[in-house]
Amino acid sequence: MSNNKEVSVLGLGSMGLAIAQLYLAQGYKVTLWNRTADKAGALVAKGAVLARSAAEALRASRVAVMCVYDYRAADAIFATEGAAAALDGRLLVQLTTGSPKDAREAEAFAHRHGAAYVEGAIQAAPDQMGRPDTPLLVSGAQAAFDEAEPLLKALAGGIVYLGEKASAAAAMDLATLSSIYGTMLGFLHGARIAEHEGFDVAEFGRIVAGIMPTFAAFLQHEGSVIQSGDFTVSQSPMRISVEATQRILQTAQETGINTEFPVFAAGLFKRADAAGLGGEELAALIKLLRQ
Numbered sequence: 001m002s003n004n005k006e007v008s009v010l011g012l013g014s015m016g017l018a019i020a021q022l023y024l025a026q027g028y029k030v031t032l033w034n035r036t037a038d039k040a041g042a043l044v045a046k047g048a049v050l051a052r053s054a055a056e057a058l059r060a061s062r063v064a065v066m067c068v069y070d071y072r073a074a075d076a077i078f079a080t081e082g083a084a085a086a087l088d089g090r091l092l093v094q095l096t097t098g099s100p101k102d103a104r105e106a107e108a109f110a111h112r113h114g115a116a117y118v119e120g121a122i123q124a125a126p127d128q129m130g131r132p133d134t135p136l137l138v139s140g141a142q143a144a145f146d147e148a149e150p151l152l153k154a155l156a157g158g159i160v161y162l163g164e165k166a167s168a169a170a171a172m173d174l175a176t177l178s179s180i181y182g183t184m185l186g187f188l189h190g191a192r193i194a195e196h197e198g199f200d201v202a203e204f205g206r207i208v209a210g211i212m213p214t215f216a217a218f219l220q221h222e223g224s225v226i227q228s229g230d231f232t233v234s235q236s237p238m239r240i241s242v243e244a245t246q247r248i249l250q251t252a253q254e255t256g257i258n259t260e261f262p263v264f265a266a267g268l269f270k271r272a273d274a275a276g277l278g279g280e281e282l283a284a285l286i287k288l289l290r291q
């Protein structure tokens with residue numbers, strides 16, 4: 001166990017700076033490295049040590065937390081002189097956002113070079129870090145997670161450990177993003193309806209915010225339905241959504257506003273209805289997506 005409160009932080013973009021700042025504030029001995037060394041200035045003034053190379057930063061502590069732009073940046077760092085070799089005997093906590101494949105490859109690379117590996121997906125902005133409810137998805141070998149946990153808790157109270165597959169955090173992060181962008185596209189189409197009809201779009205935003213807690217509970221229910229495989233109607237028959245999405249499409253066509261989102265949404269529900277799913281729970285649409 002590394003409980004001697006020391007850590008190396010590689011990457012000092014807006015997220016890396018917030019991470020390093022939290023460790024300093026919590027009494028860690030912090031070693032820093034960033035491609036652009038200037039960004040370490042304020043933290044060095046507060047007691048952090050600036051390493052001359054990524055390899056030196058990796059050697060300085062048992063645990064290294066990396067948070068850079070993407071996995072191409074991480075690869076570039078491990079390609080610098082001595083960096084890959086310096087992983088030997090270390091625990092790498094990779095907080096860079098990536099795909100499940102990125103995570104699998106990064107774990108294999110770390111293991112090949114003698115390091116334990118934990119993958120984390122940060123689901124918060126830099127100024128939201130360090131709070132009791134800051135969400136952080138984490139995956140990787142149990143022993144590596146157990147060792148990293150105190151360092152992760154220093155960054156985010158809302159840790160969800162998703163098990164030993166390193167790719168899990170990235171996969172769940174991507175799945176969460178998919179939910180967000182689906183909602184966002186629907187919201188933007190809704191904003192077009194509101195503004196085209198001459199209504200206050202800010203008020204539309206407030207109305208949507210008001211239904212979010214109920215909608216969140218509904219999404220959670222639909223997730224359980226999919227997991228159970230029982231699509232008997234329990235909350236919302238799909239037929240209602242078939243009609244609702246057709247109505248959104250028809251209104252867009254009648255008023256001449258953009259139809260791309262409703263064409264997509266109504267098209268999917270229409271196909272599901274044609275496949276005989278209209279009388280099942282809404283989440284049965286996933287059967288179409290599996291084909």
Ligand SMILES: NC(=O)c1ccc[n+]([C@@H]2O[C@H](COP(=O)([O-])OP(=O)(O)OC[C@H]3O[C@@H](n4cnc5c(N)ncnc54)[C@H](OP(=O)(O)O)[C@@H]3O)[C@@H](O)[C@H]2O)c1
Nearest residue numbers: 011012013014015016035036068069073076096097124125
């Ligand atoms: N900011 C957020 O709101 C947020 C929220 C959740 C997750 N994240 C994730 O956190 C990670 C970092 O985000 P950020 O906001 O801190 O990004 P950022 O401010 O753009 O900083 C990018 C960092 O990556 C480094 N970098 C980029 N290309 C590099 C290369 N080829 N070689 C070496 N270093 C390289 C930069 O070094 P230089 O300083 O030298 O350019 C800098 O340290 C990302 O994966 C992001 O998805 C961010």
